[in-house]
Amino acid sequence: MTVAVLEARTWRRFTPAQRLARFAVYLAMVTAIVVSIQTVEVIPEFMLDAPEQMADLLKRMWPVAFAYYPKGVHEALVETLHIATLGTILAVLMAFPVGLMAANNITPSRTLNYIAKLLLVSSRSVNSLVWALLFVAVFGPGALAGTLAIAFRSIGFVGKLVGEAVEEANQGTIEALQAVGAPWLSVLTKGYWPQIQPAFWSVVLFRWDINVRESAVLGLVGAGGIGMALDTAMNLFQWDRVAMVLLAIFAVVIIAEIVVTAIRKRII
Amino acid sequence: MVTVTVAAGRIAFKPNWWARAGWIALVVYIVYACSLLDVTWARFMVGLDNGARFIGRMFPPNFSRWEILAKGLAESLEIAVLASTLGILVSLPIGLLASRNLMPVWVTWPARMFIALCRSFHPVIVAIVFVKALGFGALSGIAALTVASIGFIGKLFAEAIEEISLKQVEAVRATGAPFMNVITYGVLPQVFGRFMGFATYQLDSNLRNSTMVGIVGAGGIGGALFAAFQRFDYDFVCAMLLSIIFLIFVGELIATQVRAIFLERTRVDEE
Amino acid sequence: MENGAALSIQGLSKEYSRGKPVLRDISLEFAGRGFTAIIGPSGTGKSTLIRCINRLVEPTAGAIVFQGRDLVKLSGRALRDARCQIGMVFQEYNLVERLTVMENLLTGRLGYVAPLKAWLRKFPPGDIDEAFELLEVVGLTSFANQRADSLSGGQRQRVGIARAVMQHPKLLLADEPTSSLDPKTSVEIMTLIRDLGTAKNIPIIVNMHDVELARRFADRIIGMAGGVIVYDGAPAGLTDGHLKSIYGGEDWLR
Numbered sequence: 153m154t155v156a157v158l159e160a161r162t163w164r165r166f167t168p169a170q171r172l173a174r175f176a177v178y179l180a181m182v183t184a185i186v187v188s189i190q191t192v193e194v195i196p197e198f199m200l201d202a203p204e205q206m207a208d209l210l211k212r213m214w215p216v217a218f219a220y221y222p223k224g225v226h227e228a229l230v231e232t233l234h235i236a237t238l239g240t241i242l243a244v245l246m247a248f249p250v251g252l253m254a255a256n257n258i259t260p261s262r263t264l265n266y267i268a269k270l271l272l273v274s275s276r277s278v279n280s281l282v283w284a285l286l287f288v289a290v291f292g293p294g295a296l297a298g299t300l301a302i303a304f305r306s307i308g309f310v311g312k313l314v315g316e317a318v319e320e321a322n323q324g325t326i327e328a329l330q331a332v333g334a335p336w337l338s339v340l341t342k343g344y345w346p347q348i349q350p351a352f353w354s355v356v357l358f359r360w361d362i363n364v365r366e367s368a369v370l371g372l373v374g375a376g377g378i379g380m381a382l383d384t385a386m387n388l389f390q391w392d393r394v395a396m397v398l399l400a401i402f403a404v405v406i407i408a409e410i411v412v413t414a415i416r417k418r419i420i
Numbered sequence: 421m422v423t424v425t426v427a428a429g430r431i432a433f434k435p436n437w438w439a440r441a442g443w444i445a446l447v448v449y450i451v452y453a454c455s456l457l458d459v460t461w462a463r464f465m466v467g468l469d470n471g472a473r474f475i476g477r478m479f480p481p482n483f484s485r486w487e488i489l490a491k492g493l494a495e496s497l498e499i500a501v502l503a504s505t506l507g508i509l510v511s512l513p514i515g516l517l518a519s520r521n522l523m524p525v526w527v528t529w530p531a532r533m534f535i536a537l538c539r540s541f542h543p544v545i546v547a548i549v550f551v552k553a554l555g556f557g558a559l560s561g562i563a564a565l566t567v568a569s570i571g572f573i574g575k576l577f578a579e580a581i582e583e584i585s586l587k588q589v590e591a592v593r594a595t596g597a598p599f600m601n602v603i604t605y606g607v608l609p610q611v612f613g614r615f616m617g618f619a620t621y622q623l624d625s626n627l628r629n630s631t632m633v634g635i636v637g638a639g640g641i642g643g644a645l646f647a648a649f650q651r652f653d654y655d656f657v658c659a660m661l662l663s664i665i666f667l668i669f670v671g672e673l674i675a676t677q678v679r680a681i682f683l684e685r686t687r688v689d690e691e
Numbered sequence: 692m693e694n695g696a697a698l699s700i701q702g703l704s705k706e707y708s709r710g711k712p713v714l715r716d717i718s719l720e721f722a723g724r725g726f727t728a729i730i731g732p733s734g735t736g737k738s739t740l741i742r743c744i745n746r747l748v749e750p751t752a753g754a755i756v757f758q759g760r761d762l763v764k765l766s767g768r769a770l771r772d773a774r775c776q777i778g779m780v781f782q783e784y785n786l787v788e789r790l791t792v793m794e795n796l797l798t799g800r801l802g803y804v805a806p807l808k809a810w811l812r813k814f815p816p817g818d819i820d821e822a823f824e825l826l827e828v829v830g831l832t833s834f835a836n837q838r839a840d841s842l843s844g845g846q847r848q849r850v851g852i853a854r855a856v857m858q859h860p861k862l863l864l865a866d867e868p869t870s871s872l873d874p875k876t877s878v879e880i881m882t883l884i885r886d887l888g889t890a891k892n893i894p895i896i897v898n899m900h901d902v903e904l905a906r907r908f909a910d911r912i913i914g915m916a917g918g919v920i921v922y923d924g925a926p927a928g929l930t931d932g933h934l935k936s937i938y939g940g941e942d943w944l945r
Contacts, residue, residue, distance in 0.1 A: 194558060
């Protein structure tokens with residue numbers, strides 16, 4: 153008969169390798185924070201001055217110039233909404249093929265996957281404001297530049313999420329359609345599309361919501377929309393008008409959120 | 421979409437009138453909006469021509485003034501790191517205060533209003549306001565992106581807490597543990613994974629935004645970018661854009677790795 | 692009255708990883724009619740065998756001759772045409788959940804209809820008529836315009852069977868069609884498969900793990916163990932001894 157010796161057992165939450173990995177991450181984070189604090193240039197006088205400056209700003213914004221709305225704000229606001237909507241639609245049209253190319257169950261070629269993913273990352277990495285700068289330089293100031301900026305920025309977002317939805321589709325269903333002898337295009341339209349539909353609409357609505365916010369500031373670099381009214385008012389130091397514009401933007405963003413939530417409840 | 425009625429009135433596909441109306445409305449809208457915004461084919465073609473010339477001037481990218489480039493990128497990185505840290509630190513208590521299953525209404529309501537306010541404005545607009553208040557430089561950028569982070573992380577954190585199983589919290593409470601311990605052992609383990617998920621996402625997002633708040637003077641590479649644009653130094657612009665894309669790409673890779681480590685999706689010691 | 696086509700499997704082998712063959716040099720002949728059941732323990736390659744026939748799994752070696760062509764060598768259009776002739780019923784039904792029952796039935800015709808027409812749902816009226824008739828046969832007429840995911844397991848499998856029959860196949864395969872269903876529904880489904888196959892006069896090859904069900908419905912039983920065939924004959928000849936060599940262990944036989 154063997155006598156079992158009970159060693160003292162300690163409970164560990166993570167394996168040694170995992171603990172090392174987590175520790176490494178924490179260390180890296182702390183280092184990054186410390187280095188950043190030391191190197192960032194902050195002028196202390198500005199910080200101390202801040203409350204006074206903010207109070208001054210708020211004083212100048214009051215009373216809000218509501219009268220400015222019909223002439224200076226309304227049209228620009230509507231233009232902003234069109235830029236956001238048209239830009240989103242354009243983005244969806246362009247994102248579809250790229251997103252499909254990035255999905256590894258539809259496109260077997262690893263190279264094409266990689267290229268598509270690279271395109272999507274690039275689209276996301278460049279801010280819509282920077283895209284706007286580019287397109288203003290190419291197409292001149294105005295709503296065209298703004299729409300294209302929104303579109304190109306959104307391709308990465310929509311394409312990535314559509315690609316992920318496709319990769320997560322139920323492969324059994326797809327197998328069945330292949331076993332039936334369906335051509336590739338029919339497998340896409342009858343097998344993948346019904347499955348990704350809810351995710352697709354959700355993504356499009358989400359992106360439109362964000363795009364409404366983004367379109368509002370594109371005018372700061374001349375790409376149309378209400379940002380231009382903002383820019384003008386700021387340059388002329390008409391802070392009461394600035395306040396009007398900010399309120400208008402705020403209202404539109406809230407309305408957009410309400411619309412999106414309502415549609416979401418109905419569709420999904 | 422097509423109704424096929426067969427003998428004895430059997431309908432194979434019910435026509436979905438809502439969907440059809442939707443598609444028609446979409447096409448009508450596109451035509452309308454294009455004309456409103458003066459988005460015409462002619463302008464587009466002219467633009468393509470410009471575009472070709474433009475791209476010609478951007479390539480090859482000019483890295484000769486790499487010191488400005490490096491300094492700008494470093495500053496953007498610092499802004500992103502500090503804004504994310506501050507944002508996370510502030511979002512933790514605020515998110516907790518905003519969760520309706522843990523806190524009474526008179527606490528959650530102001531907390532949720534605050535988070536919603538932080539989310540409503542575009543980081544650039546917030547940056548403009550902070551530039552007026554705090555002056556030019558990185559401080560405004562950090563402040564602006566902290567506000568944006570609170571809006572994002574605070575909201576998702578509160579939602580994550582609202583989705584947890586209260587049974588686990590009850591169990592910890594039943595052991596007689598004080599409030600903070602209840603939070604640490606009952607609430608946090610359930611939400612930590614998801615929290616890491618959106619914390620890393622926000623770090624990425626801040627990195628992206630920090631590269632452009634500089635356009636309004638809030639520090640980072642955005643300032644150099646804008647200046648180069650106005651000087652028509654398009655090859656320098658190209659160099660900066662490529663560096664930004666590279667930086668963000670690396671950032672995303674690191675974020676994925678961190679998420680893998682903390683969400684325990686990759687076990688390091690698998691056979 | 693349709694006629695089935697004969698199937699000849701010659702020297703079929705499959706290794707998922709090197710040195711670990713799941714199918715070892717299998718050779719089988721199937722006439723153009725009859726109900727064959729393949730039984731054996733999990734992981735013995737029955738599912739792999741069935742899926743090699745319509746190339747959902749790629750064989751490592753061997754030939755599968757159907758309608759005068761070696762299926763293993765086909766690709767592209769020719770492979771799709773061959774698949775059109777082979778209907779398959781799956782364990783998990785594999786319907787398109789968000790489409791209606793009627794649309795699911797019509798996906799059986801996707802191999803014959805151009806993609807654009809399929810997308811716009813312009814199927815030939817003959818197909819639609821046939822779909823309605825089949826729905827009556829499987830007893831799901833009132834479900835025609837309901838979403839597939841609102842049906843029970845047994846109902847979904849009936850849709851799966853109807854879809855396979857819509858192809859006008861010359862061969863019907865079924866990969867564990869009743870493994871996710873309760874005993875009563877399993878018998879109903881097997882009856883449906885057998886009746887439809889007999890009515891259309893096509894051969895049926897079914898993969899299953901329920902030996903009693905196999906005995907009841909099949910007129911030929913193939914027992915596999917360890918990737919090879921250990922029994923091939925009538926259900927009556929299947930003795931306990933055979934079952935022991937197929938499944939191993941004795942307790943379950945009592």
